[in-house]
Structures are given as structure tokens and as C-alpha cells.
Amino acid sequence: MKEVLPVFNSAVSIDCVLFGFDAGELKILLIERNEEPYKDWWALPGNLVGEEESVDQSASRILHELTGLSNIYMEQYYTFGEVKRHPQGRVITVAYYAMLRLGGDKALKPVSNYAKRAQWVNIKELPKLAFDHQYIFDKGLEKIKRRIKHLPIAFELLPEKFTLTQVQNVYELILGKKLDKRNFRKKILSFGVLKELNEKQKGVSFRAATLYKFDKRKYAKLFGKEISF
Amino acid sequence: MKEVLPVFNSAVSIDCVLFGFDAGELKILLIERNEEPYKDWWALPGNLVGEEESVDQSASRILHELTGLSNIYMEQYYTFGEVKRHPQGRVITVAYYAMLRLGGDKALKPVSNYAKRAQWVNIKELPKLAFDHQYIFDKGLEKIKRRIKHLPIAFELLPEKFTLTQVQNVYELILGKKLDKRNFRKKILSFGVLKELNEKQKGVSFRAATLYKFDKRKYAKLFGKEISF
DNA sequence: AATATAGTGTGTATTTTTTACACTAAGTAA
DNA sequence: TTACTTAGTGTAAAAAATACACACTATATT
Numbered sequence: 001m002k003e004v005l006p007v008f009n010s011a012v013s014i015d016c017v018l019f020g021f022d023a024g025e026l027k028i029l030l031i032e033r034n035e036e037p038y039k040d041w042w043a044l045p046g047n048l049v050g051e052e053e054s055v056d057q058s059a060s061r062i063l064h065e066l067t068g069l070s071n072i073y074m075e076q077y078y079t080f081g082e083v084k085r086h087p088q089g090r091v092i093t094v095a096y097y098a099m100l101r102l103g104g105d106k107a108l109k110p111v112s113n114y115a116k117r118a119q120w121v122n123i124k125e126l127p128k129l130a131f132d133h134q135y136i137f138d139k140g141l142e143k144i145k146r147r148i149k150h151l152p153i154a155f156e157l158l159p160e161k162f163t164l165t166q167v168q169n170v171y172e173l174i175l176g177k178k179l180d181k182r183n184f185r186k187k188i189l190s191f192g193v194l195k196e197l198n199e200k201q202k203g204v205s206f207r208a209a210t211l212y213k214f215d216k217r218k219y220a221k222l223f224g225k226e227i228s229f
Numbered sequence: 230m231k232e233v234l235p236v237f238n239s240a241v242s243i244d245c246v247l248f249g250f251d252a253g254e255l256k257i258l259l260i261e262r263n264e265e266p267y268k269d270w271w272a273l274p275g276n277l278v279g280e281e282e283s284v285d286q287s288a289s290r291i292l293h294e295l296t297g298l299s300n301i302y303m304e305q306y307y308t309f310g311e312v313k314r315h316p317q318g319r320v321i322t323v324a325y326y327a328m329l330r331l332g333g334d335k336a337l338k339p340v341s342n343y344a345k346r347a348q349w350v351n352i353k354e355l356p357k358l359a360f361d362h363q364y365i366f367d368k369g370l371e372k373i374k375r376r377i378k379h380l381p382i383a384f385e386l387l388p389e390k391f392t393l394t395q396v397q398n399v400y401e402l403i404l405g406k407k408l409d410k411r412n413f414r415k416k417i418l419s420f421g422v423l424k425e426l427n428e429k430q431k432g433v434s435f436r437a438a439t440l441y442k443f444d445k446r447k448y449a450k451l452f453g454k455e456i457s458f
Numbered sequence: 459a460a461t462a463t464a465g466t467g468t469g470t471a472t473t474t475t476t477t478a479c480a481c482t483a484a485g486t487a488a
Numbered sequence: 489t490t491a492c493t494t495a496g497t498g499t500a501a502a503a504a505a506t507a508c509a510c511a512c513t514a515t516a517t518t
Contacts, residue, residue, distance in 0.1 A: 436467090
């Protein structure tokens with residue numbers, strides 16, 4: 001089949017902005033490159049799209065290779081196609097983001113050979129990034145800001161059981177501003193996707209907060225409805 | 230440079246959903262293909278991305294080739310990357326939409342050779358489309374539905390001078406539902422981007438409506454703010 | 459000249475949503 | 489027992505969204 005259509009015009013890659021919430025900070029996963037160009041620079045995890053995989057599959061594969069995680073919801077948000085964005089040739093890149101629960105257990109799996117190592121980095125302390133990755137990240141952050149106002153995606157960053165204060169922290173980190181506690185709670189509970197548990201936070205040296213769980217069934221029904229913060 | 234990176238993994242194309250409003254109907258521009266595959270089928274206008282143009286430039290070029298129009302705001306909304314979407318090989322396509330003023334004067338320019346002809350078609354009466362173009366269109370329509378609730382992009386479809394009823398018609402066609410006249414007017418005027426003119430509609434056999442103009446300066450300031458319908 | 463027709467243009471009351479704002483309760487640690 | 493720290497709660501005011509109906513005006517028709 002390729003005989004008919006082989007106008008080589010570009011390679012296609014995927015880049016992923018993987019958000020994680022840890023120790024009260026919003027972080028993304030960066031890799032330290034082990035190859036030219038930009039050897040030794042930090043970059044968003046990414047790779048070329050395989051010939052036998054869709055772009056969505058490619059994004060999942062990259063996530064899996066880096067973290068060992070599967071079945072994570074990833075959302076494509078933009079395709080970056082400037083001619084000169086890659087110094088060694090034409091590469092158009094499709095950007096995805098995902099929100100990950102960083103359980104202490106889920107350490108990163110061995111990263112593939114194109115990277116020396118991978119590391120979670122606070123989004124407020126990002127190093128200089130390779131290629132146009134800073135720009136790709138900026139657009140991704142904008143995207144989830146808009147997104148979190150309409151859908152409660154923030155829960156995907158939290159452990160299975162969480163306190164309302166934790167949820168509020170995530171919102172504040174993503175939106176970059178303080179929210180009123182009472183109004184926030186009213187609103188977030190009004191979505192009807194949180195289940196209060198008969199359980200309290202443990203190991204804190206002050207009054208323990210009630211734990212909540214995220215009700216995936218009800219959450220699914222929310223898609224399509226619009227909600228705002 | 231290409232020596233280093235020539236992993237051919239896909240061709241990249243652009244497909245455009247060009248919306249126009251004409252004779253009270255919401256239409257898109259379709260072309261009738263003159264080449265295999267899907268010869269003689271209707272399809273969204275599209276083409277391969279050139280090696281020396283960004284994907285945005287490519288979208289503008291395609292629009293220009295088809296309509297002779299330049300300087301139209303086009304928005305990229307999704308990239309479709311299923312492996313089998315093109316029967317003759319791997320082609321990943323980046324989809325854009327634009328809203329066009331269909332002045333009677335602006336007839337379509339000669340279409341490029343890959344199409345026999347181009348035609349505006351009511352979105353409610355689309356023929357069977359080539360490739361996955363029906364799906365690409367569906368996603369585009371969803372996108373502008375969401376978009377029009379937050380930004381008054383509908384004006385881009387209207388002639389320079391228009392009546393409030395025309396604006397309402399566009400909204401109703403895009404959203405696919407009736408809106409209350411009084412509430413609609415209140416809302417649309419509250420955006421502060423419409424200038425009332427000292428002029429009335431002409432050539433109608435009933436009470437003539439007041440004409441309005443769209444204030445681009447104020448419109449620009451709206452970006453960033455959120456507004457809803 | 460009178461009338462029919464078809465779309466224009468307008469206001470108010472009700473409900474819902476958003477915002478602003480401050481204190482008491484509970485648990486831990488000293 | 490006291491001091492400390494975070495959890496948890498309600499209400500009033502303002503703003504936004506909704507529901508709803510009739511008179512006006514320009515033309516065409518008789």
C-alpha cells in the first residue's frame with residue numbers, strides 16, 4: 001500500500017505532560033535525555049509514534065514504559081507543528097496530558113534507553129527544557145486549568161482516600177490561586193461524586209479530617225454536563 | 230539533517246471543517262474527490278503538510294487554495310491518528326475549523342486538482358463522507374458547540390452588518406436548540422461587543438430590524454474572560 | 459383605506475448560583 | 489490544663505439565569 005502514498009513529509013512523535021501530586025506539590029515527570037540532540041537536557045517524556053500503533057496507543061505505551069502504569073486516562077490536547085521545532089529534521093508532535101496518583105509504592109519503572117533517568121519535578125521549579133517543551137508544558141497547564149473548572153479531574157491525582165483539604169490544595173495549585181474553604185466544599189460536594197467515609201485521617205498531630213472516596217460511577221455521568229468553578 | 234532522524238512513521242495531513250452561514254442554514258465546505266482512494270466521494274478539504282510549512286500554515290494554505298481567503302482565524306482542534314484511517318498507508322491528520330463570512334461576492338476560487346469541485350452543504354444534509362471525515366466533522370461540531378458558549382465566535386459567520394435575530398439563528402443552529410429571544414438579547418448585548426447602528430434592515434416585507442456591527446476591539450479583550458450561554 | 463401578516467422589540471418576577479465572611483470543635487503535644 | 493493547629497460549619501447579599509406574553513411596525517393584499 002505504501003507505494004501509493006509515500007510522500008515523506010514529517011516524522012510524528014508524542015510528548016506527554018504527566019501530572020502528579022506529591023507532598024503538597026504539583027509535579028510533572030521529566031526525563032534527562034541520553035541522546036543528541038539536547039543530550040543531558042531535561043525534557044518531557046516522548047517518543048516517535050510506531051507504525052503499527054495509533055497516536056493514543058503510542059501515548060499509553062510511552063506512559064507505560066516510563067512508569068509501568070496502564071489504563072490511565074490520557075487526553076490529547078494539541079499538536080505542535082512548527083517546521084524548526086526539532087533541530088535534526090521535521091518532527092510534528094502530538095501532546096497528551098495525564099493525571100497520576102503517585103502512590104509511594106509505584107516507583108518509576110526502568111526508563112527506556114533514550115533517557116538516563118526520570119524524575120518528578122515541581123512545576124514551579126522546572127529546569128530549562130529541551131526543544132519547545134516549555135511551551136508544550138505551558139499549553140498543557142493552561143488546558144488543565146480550563147478543564148478542572150468544568151470536570152473534577154483533580155481526583156485523578158489523589159490517593160484513593162483523601163480529605164477535602166487535599167482536594168482544595170490540588171485545585172489551588174492548578175489554578176494558581178487561593179479558594180474559600182466553605183464555598184469550595186459546598187461546590188465540590190454539590191457535584192455529587194464524593195462519598196464520605198466512616199474513617200478519619202491518621203498520623204497527623206492535629207484534628208484528623210474525614211476521608212472521602214471518589215465515586216467513579218457518578219463521575220462518569222458527569223461527562224457531558226457542564227460544571228464550573 | 231534528515232540523515233539523523235528519518236524514521237518514516239507516517240505522513241501528516243490537514244483536514245478543515247469550514248463553517249459558513251448562508252440562507253439561514255449552517256453549512257460546511259465539501260469537495261468532491263478526483264483521486265483514489267474514495268474517488269468521487271465527498272470529503273473535507275485537506276492535504277498533506279508541506280515540508281517547509283508549519284501545520285498552521287498548511288491549514289491556511291488549504292483554505293486559501295479553496296476559497297481565495299486569507300487571514301482567517303483557524304483553530305486546530307484535534308489530531309486523528311488511527312492506524313487504518315487511510316486505506317493506502319499511514320496518514321495522521323490534524324483537524325482545523327474556521328468560521329467564514331459567505332458574502333455573495335466571495336465565490337469559491339478554482340479548487341486544486343485533487344478535487345472536481347467544492348460545494349457548501351447544509352450540515353443537516355451531509356452525504357456519506359470519505360475516510361473518517363464524518364467522525365472528524367462530528368468532533369468539530371462538538372468543539373464549536375462548546376466554544377460558542379464561551380466566546381462569541383458566531384459573529385465570524387455573519388456579514389458585517391447583521392440583526393440580532395440572525396445572531397440568534399446562528400446560535401440555535403450550532404447548539405441545535407431554540408433559545409428565548411429576550412434572554413438571548415440580554416445576554417448577547419451584555420458581552421458589550423455589539424454596536425447598534427442607525428440603520429435598518431432593507432428589502433424585507435415586514436418590520437425592519439435594527440442592524441448591529443461587531444466591535445473587534447472589544448471582542449479581543451474578551452479572550453481570557455469566560456462567558457457562558 | 460382597511461386589514462392581514464410576519465417578524466421586531468421589550469420588562470419583570472422567580473429561582474439559582476456565586477460570593478463574602480468568622481467562629482467553634484476536635485485532636486495532639488507540651 | 490493549656491496551647492496549638494487544622495477541621496468543619498451557615499447565612500446574607502449580590503449576581504446571573506430562567507420563564508414568560510404582548511404591543512409595535514412595516515409591508516402586502518384586498
